[in-house]
Amino acid sequence: MVAIVDPARLLERRPSAQVERPSCVFELRDVSVLYSGKAALKGISLDIQARLITAIIGPSGCGKSTFIRCLNRMNDLIPGAKVRGTILYHGQDLYAAEVDPVEVRRRIGMVFQKPNPFPKSIFDNVAFGPRVLGLREDLGARVERALRQAALWEEVKDRLDASALTLSGGQQQRLCIARCLAVEPEVILMDEPASALDPIATAAIEDLMHELKREYTIVIVTHNMQQAARVADMTAFFSVDVGPEGERAGILVEYDRTEKIFTQPADPRTEGYVTGRFG
Amino acid sequence: MRATLQEELDRLEEALQEEAELVLRSLRGAIAVLTEQDLELADEIIAFDDEVDRAYLALEQDVEELLARQTPVARDLRLVLASLHVNLHLERAADLCVTMCKLAKLVASSPADPAVVASFREMGERAETMLRVAMQALAGRDVAGAESLVEMDELIDRANRRLVGRILDLGSDPDRREWGLRMLVISRCLERIGDHAVDIGEQTAYLVTGELREFTDASHPGSEDE
Numbered sequence: 001m002v003a004i005v006d007p008a009r010l011l012e013r014r015p016s017a018q019v020e021r022p023s024c025v026f027e028l029r030d031v032s033v034l035y036s037g038k039a040a041l042k043g044i045s046l047d048i049q050a051r052l053i054t055a056i057i058g059p060s061g062c063g064k065s066t067f068i069r070c071l072n073r074m075n076d077l078i079p080g081a082k083v084r085g086t087i088l089y090h091g092q093d094l095y096a097a098e099v100d101p102v103e104v105r106r107r108i109g110m111v112f113q114k115p116n117p118f119p120k121s122i123f124d125n126v127a128f129g130p131r132v133l134g135l136r137e138d139l140g141a142r143v144e145r146a147l148r149q150a151a152l153w154e155e156v157k158d159r160l161d162a163s164a165l166t167l168s169g170g171q172q173q174r175l176c177i178a179r180c181l182a183v184e185p186e187v188i189l190m191d192e193p194a195s196a197l198d199p200i201a202t203a204a205i206e207d208l209m210h211e212l213k214r215e216y217t218i219v220i221v222t223h224n225m226q227q228a229a230r231v232a233d234m235t236a237f238f239s240v241d242v243g244p245e246g247e248r249a250g251i252l253v254e255y256d257r258t259e260k261i262f263t264q265p266a267d268p269r270t271e272g273y274v275t276g277r278f279g
Numbered sequence: 280m281r282a283t284l285q286e287e288l289d290r291l292e293e294a295l296q297e298e299a300e301l302v303l304r305s306l307r308g309a310i311a312v313l314t315e316q317d318l319e320l321a322d323e324i325i326a327f328d329d330e331v332d333r334a335y336l337a338l339e340q341d342v343e344e345l346l347a348r349q350t351p352v353a354r355d356l357r358l359v360l361a362s363l364h365v366n367l368h369l370e371r372a373a374d375l376c377v378t379m380c381k382l383a384k385l386v387a388s389s390p391a392d393p394a395v396v397a398s399f400r401e402m403g404e405r406a407e408t409m410l411r412v413a414m415q416a417l418a419g420r421d422v423a424g425a426e427s428l429v430e431m432d433e434l435i436d437r438a439n440r441r442l443v444g445r446i447l448d449l450g451s452d453p454d455r456r457e458w459g460l461r462m463l464v465i466s467r468c469l470e471r472i473g474d475h476a477v478d479i480g481e482q483t484a485y486l487v488t489g490e491l492r493e494f495t496d497a498s499h500p501g502s503e504d505e
Contacts, residue, residue: 264489
């Protein structure tokens with residue numbers, strides 16, 4: 001039997017709190033990156049929202065890594081690299097003369113494809129950033145908090161003085177994430193963070209990302225489309241544009257909610273890529 | 280690229296079209312049973328349903344394996360999901376043919392009514408055409424063809440309503456009333472096959488456009504564009 005319910009009562013059950021509007025962390029407008037005068041990436045405009053996971057997918061050479069390196073000025077470190085266009089971080093020009101790139105990289109941390117712990121103890125790896133920044137108060141508590149957030153604490157709490165190099169690949173990668181978290185960033189950039197890991201370690205990293213997005217904004221580059229489908233809220237598909245003289249540059253083809261990209265992509269190039277029929 | 284996935288999707292579509300051919304054979308047989316009172320044929324059609332069931336189960340298994348091994352997305356995923364629905368609609372249509380044959384056997388001793396027989400022939404032919412159009416539209420990714428099923432369905436519905444009026448006029452003789460009731464169920468079966476064809480059409484529209492929508496809204500009649 002279907003009970004007749006007063007529609008007004010059904011309405012009462014709805015949560016009364018307003019849904020919080022996601023705020024913008026990055027606003028990119030017509031961003032291009034040139035290496036020695038040649039465009040590696042051109043005309044990128046998109047917004048990245050706070051406390052979401054944004055995945056960047058696309059074929060090799062489409063400028064995925066170049067793209068996320070723009071977001072914490074890592075490209076500054078590459079001789080001959082030039083970033084054009086506007087990148088706003090909370091409304092402020094990330095590339096303005098008065099902006100300190102070291103402070104940028106503290107707030108916007110990065111995790112790389114290959115785990116790269118320092119040849120130091122587990123503790124010293126995590127404490128490295130805070131020490132450099134002079135955050136020496138309660139260092140032990142800070143290290144523990146970062147290791148807990150990186151879901152590594154239980155596995156290493158009894159051997160914090162052991163060399164980081166004794167950890168497995170998956171543990172090393174979570175250590176690198178803890179190292180990044182220890183300086184309390186707002187954004188975590190991840191460049192293929194699981195591609196050197198086995199499926200179990202990959203699942204641990206993906207679970208961790210899911211936990212971290214409560215507090216952090218995450219941008220991940222991945223060539224694993226199923227990983228993007230599993231973890232990301234928003235997905236940007238980049239591709240390679242070939243110019244009239246054969247010059248190749250990465251472009252943004254489509255940017256939308258992940259479920260849209262994987263069920264009803266608007267652009268045939270996206271459809272071709274996600275269905276594996278990229279020609 | 281992804282040759283295995285494409286081959287498996289092609290096979291899935293072929294299997295659906297083959298299953299539809301089996302259902303159409305059942306339907307043509309059932310119409311012959313109703314219009315020619317061929318009871319031997321009725322038993323054959325009832326037994327033949329096992330073949331449709333086998334095709335249905337094989338297709339379900341293929342879909343399960345394809346999802347597990349190929350993880351299709353976007354249009355590929357929509358084709359797989361649509362296949363599951365179409366598979367079920369075809370199997371149900373075949374079941375309705377069995378129901379009609381069983382009812383035909385139950386009323387075999389009563390004299391046939393020429394007007395009722397004519398009505399079954401008309402509805403049966405319309406239902407057959409609708410299934411055909413539905414499967415062609417699916418194969419051709421033809422949304423307009425799929426949408427044309429709505430108008431065709433209206434004609435079956437009208438024939439069904441006319442038959443209801445005729446049966447209500449039968450009077451109070453209990454035997455005739457029982458016969459009439461069974462005729463109504465048969466008429467309803469034919470009308471339902473038309474509905475399944477429309478539902479297959481909706482899956483075609485979903486496959487092509489990515490948008491799931493009912494062609495007609497039965498719970499809010501008159502609210503759609505006229």
